[in-house]
Amino acid sequence: xxxxxxxxxxxxxxxxxxxxxxxxxxxxxxxxxxxxxxxxxxxxxxxxxxxxxxxxxxxxxxxxxxxxxxxxxxxxxxxxxxxxxxxxxxxxxxxxxxxxxxxxxxxxxxxxxxxxxxxxxxxxxxxxxxxxxxxxxxxxxxxxxxxxxxxxxxxxxxxxxxxxxxxxxxxxxxxxxxxxxxxxxxxxxxxxxxxxxxxxxxxxxxxxxxxxxxxxxxxxxxxxxxxxxxxxxxxxxxxxxxxxx
Ligand code: HEC
Numbered sequence: 001x002x003x004x005x006x007x008x009x010x011x012x013x014x015x016x017x018x019x020x021x022x023x024x025x026x027x028x029x030x031x032x033x034x035x036x037x038x039x040x041x042x043x044x045x046x047x048x049x050x051x052x053x054x055x056x057x058x059x060x061x062x063x064x065x066x067x068x069x070x071x072x073x074x075x076x077x078x079x080x081x082x083x084x085x086x087x088x089x090x091x092x093x094x095x096x097x098x099x100x101x102x103x104x105x106x107x108x109x110x111x112x113x114x115x116x117x118x119x120x121x122x123x124x125x126x127x128x129x130x131x132x133x134x135x136x137x138x139x140x141x142x143x144x145x146x147x148x149x150x151x152x153x154x155x156x157x158x159x160x161x162x163x164x165x166x167x168x169x170x171x172x173x174x175x176x177x178x179x180x181x182x183x184x185x186x187x188x189x190x191x192x193x194x195x196x197x198x199x200x201x202x203x204x205x206x207x208x209x210x211x212x213x214x215x216x217x218x219x220x221x222x223x224x225x226x227x228x229x230x231x232x233x234x235x236x237x238x239x240x241x242x243x244x245x
Pocket of ligand 1: 050051054055056057058059115116117118122123124125130134141144145167168171172173174175177178200
């Protein structure tokens with residue numbers, strides 16, 4: 001009898017002992033979270049720089065137009081100059097080779113056709129909505145960007161993949177994109193890996209929902225309006241009923 005019980009216990013054990021497929025990303029403090037959260041536009045601009053200088057060679061932002069960047073505090077001329085720095089596909093020439101032109105404010109961010117350093121057949125996700133759809137959200141994007149390390153002893157990493165304890169299955173086909181000093185911040189912020197990761201994550205959260213501040217302001221206005229209405233109705237009710245005794 002005891003033997004059967006023990007057999008049952010040991011039989012059940014392996015299922016419960018399966019390690020999780022990746023480590024849980026430590027929660028970060030983000031200024032854009034919470035009911036009255038707001039974006040730090042200086043951080044959004046720094047994050048854009050990281051995207052432009054590092055991520056854009058592999059990842060597109062297909063739902064984002066250059067003109068949307070006006071929302072992070074850029075003047076129209078700056079948006080135009082920034083757009084002109086990107087190459088946009090513009091049909092083919094007579095020999096069939098693709099033609100390119102400079103970007104215009106109304107264009108969307110292009111998706112790189114042949115990202116350098118990515119093996120054939122590996123899908124590179126678009127980052128326009130990544131902060132919203134990536135399981136674990138901004139916390140995990142930050143953790144992923146700062147989470148590369150040598151694998152623990154005895155853990156094999158297949159060729160072409162990199163060990164990262166926050167990636168699904170703890171390996172990822174993206175080689176470590178940040179090394180520190182990848183950008184030069186105009187505002188003097190030191191460009192450590194953590195700082196770059198934090199800023200680009202904030203930028204990705206911002207492109208996912210650039211109208212957050214506006215929505216919150218509308219929300220507060222609606223609340224004030226409702227409160228006003230309640231007070232008004234209360235006074236009205238007292239007035240009307242004051243004649244009835
Ligand atoms: C050399 C090309 C390259 C660069 C540069 C690059 N990535 Fe990636 N990225 C990839 C590839 C390839 C994948 C798909 C990985 C996979 O499926 O294993 C990926 C996946 C991702 C993912 C999804 C991760 C997942 O678990 O699926 C995020 C988020 C991401 N990249 C963010 C960034 C950010 C932010 C930058 C800039 C700091 C960046 N990447 C720079 C190639 C790149």
